[in-house]
Amino acid sequence: MREQDAIVEAVREHYAEVARRAARASEGRTSSGCGCSSDGGCCTGASGYYAPDERTLVPAEALAASAGCGNPVALADLHPGEAVLDLGSGGGIDVLLSARRVGPGGYAWGVDMTREMLELAEENRRRSGLDNVGFLEGRIEAVPLPDASVDVVISNCVINLSVDKAAVLREAFRVLRPGGRLAVYDIVAQEPLSAEARRDLRAWSQCVSGALDRETYVHLLREAGFVDVEVQPVLALQAGGCCGGDEGPLPVGSAFVRARKPGSPDLGDGRLTVEAASRDDLPAILHLLERLGLPTEGVAENLEGFVVARRRMPAPGGPAEGSLQTVATVVGCAGVELYGLQALLRSVAVSPPFRGAGIGQRLVAAALERARRLGASEAYLLTTTASEYFARLGFEQVERQAVVGPVTSSSEFARVCPDTAVVMRRELH
CATH class of the missing domain: 3.40.630.30 (Gcn5-related N-acetyltransferase (GNAT))
Structure with a gap:
């Protein structure tokens, strides 16, 4: 198996297990952010990033499956009537919160490659009672939506998991309408990672080994066509061995990423x-x-x-x-x-x-x-x-x-x- 294929399968299986654990959340077990264990994980999960009133708006299973490093829904400043896409939507927490922000007149899509997560997300949608939500099976490197189909693209600690981040950002640019916004939380490398760390499948699945440095992130965003690019470090993460393997804690941190597709909203030709x-x-x-x-x-x-x-x-x-x-x-x-x-x-x-x-x-x-x-x-x-x-x-x-x-x-x-x-x-x- 090629190295990239091995990474994809390791990530898929890791988050399938996160979904299975979340489905048992009613038994009192929860997952923490980035899929790390609760005793020293690299992120704090939903309890650390979402306000109390937001946590009451989603099913417990959506909270339990949260594996993010921030709150992109708040970052995106969503408005009524907008269409939103969440890259790597997992159990659906950010899609469900987005759907409430854009209201019944808007729509929220989520795309994920893990069948277990999609099944959990669909069940969470059913429990939430929302009908302005859709979950799609697919890779974030090849989003199953047409060109210029959404107003905002969000993501929460997922782009670092991709083996082709340039393709992800090109896809985000493609599906955004002119003037659309990118609002992402992700893990960013604060120092160069060793070749050994880059090959560590467990650390990759836990949002670490695939992290870009800030300069590369900015370059790829601009290369994809985005303007008004901002990659702002938020929190240095020096977690326990869960995120560092044999090397100990790795030099990564969370960051929020903002950018915009040039142009003004195209409301012509009968749309x-x-x-x-x-x-x-x-x-x-x-x-x-x-x-x-x-x-x-x-x-x-x-x-x-x-x-x-x-x-x-x-x-x-x-x-x-x-x-x-x-x-x-x-x-x-x-x-x-x-x-x-x-x-x-x-x-x-x-x-x-x-x-x-x-x-x-x-x-x-x-x-x-x-x-x-x-x-x-x-x-x-x-x-x-x-x-x-x-x-x-x-x-x-x-x-x-x-x-x-x-x-x-x-x-x-x-x-x-x-x-x-x-x-x-x-x-x-």
């Missing part, structure tokens, strides 16, 4: 549509508004007046013909409430990564057209921060006390919006 919201969109709308600090009162009752910006991202094709399927993500919304001939425009929201592409303007136009077709002749809104923006869309500021009619009975006028909010009006022709 983004603005259309009437359905009842199934309600969780995504509420999640987006809550994350942006906007009121949600009355949304469910007035959902028929809402429109959403829906982006369709490529997903794995059909098993037979290889046809391209899509995953729809909700990246914006706007709504109107009708009060006779008056309409109230509300909840105009676009997820931060997708601003600047004209989505908000399209949402407002669609919502107002919806109000006009339903018989409204004028539209009002209240805003505390965006009066200049809405002025460009044809709204004019009016005095609050000058507004008369049933629209003043809305929750925004009566309770939700402060007295300092600017009132604006636009005629609908």
